[in-house]
Amino acid sequence: MSEKKMPDISLILGGARSGKSRFAEDLVTQKNLTRIYLATAQSYDEEMAARIAKHRSDRGRQWTTIEEPLELLKSLQQNSSVENIILVDCLTLWVSNLMGEGLSVEEAVDQLIDGLCCVDGPVVFVSNEVGQGIVPDNAMAREFRDHAGRLHQRLAAKAKSVYFITAGLAQKLK
Structure with a gap:
């Protein structure tokens, strides 16, 4: 029995408004x-709803948009195929959604990383690099930063390519 091949995975990291989504x-x-x-975004207020609508409009009709704030792996597996390429934007919102629902981030990340072998087509993941600033002053923010950092490390290890975006400029890390 042969081992299933990992899909072509790319990870795009950067700060807020760095140009990472456009690059992806x-x-x-x-x-x-x-x-x-x-x-993975959810609109909890009018400003976020307007951001989501603008992003959707900017992408145009060439894209099929699927909104999935929590069940990331399930959605990847349901929508992947060799004819599709999936852009996941963004992992840090996914982590905050999981935390907000009181779900186990460690368990969800384990499932995502382990389940990537059952994804059939290429995937581009976008995420905010949050570990380059000061240590947050509260436990929840530190927990979020730690979850995001561990997720990025594990996904980068599986990825074929990893980019860091600063001021719209891409640096290829892997």
């Missing part, structure tokens, strides 16, 4: 595949 979208459009945007 450009990376996806280089492939001649059906584009799926797997969004």
Whole structure:
């Protein structure tokens, strides 16, 4: 019995408004595949709803958008195929959604990392690098930073390519 091959995984990291989503979208459009945007954001207020609407409008009709704030692996597995490329934006929102629901981030990350072998097509993950600042002054923020950092390390180990975006400029790390 042969071991299932890992899909082509890319991880795009950067700070807020660094250009990471635009870079990831450009990376996806280089492939001649059906584009799926797997969004983890949730709109809890009018400002966030307007951001989500603008992002969707900016992407245009060439993208199919799937909103999934919690069941990331399930959605990846349901929507992946060799004809599709999936952009997941973003992992740090996913982590905060899990924390907000009181779910185990460690368990969800384990399932995601272990389940990637059952994803059939390429995936581009976008996430905020939150570990380059000062140590947060409260336990919840430190826990969030730690979860995000561990997730990034584990995903980077599985990824074929990893980029860090600063001021719209990409640095290839792997």
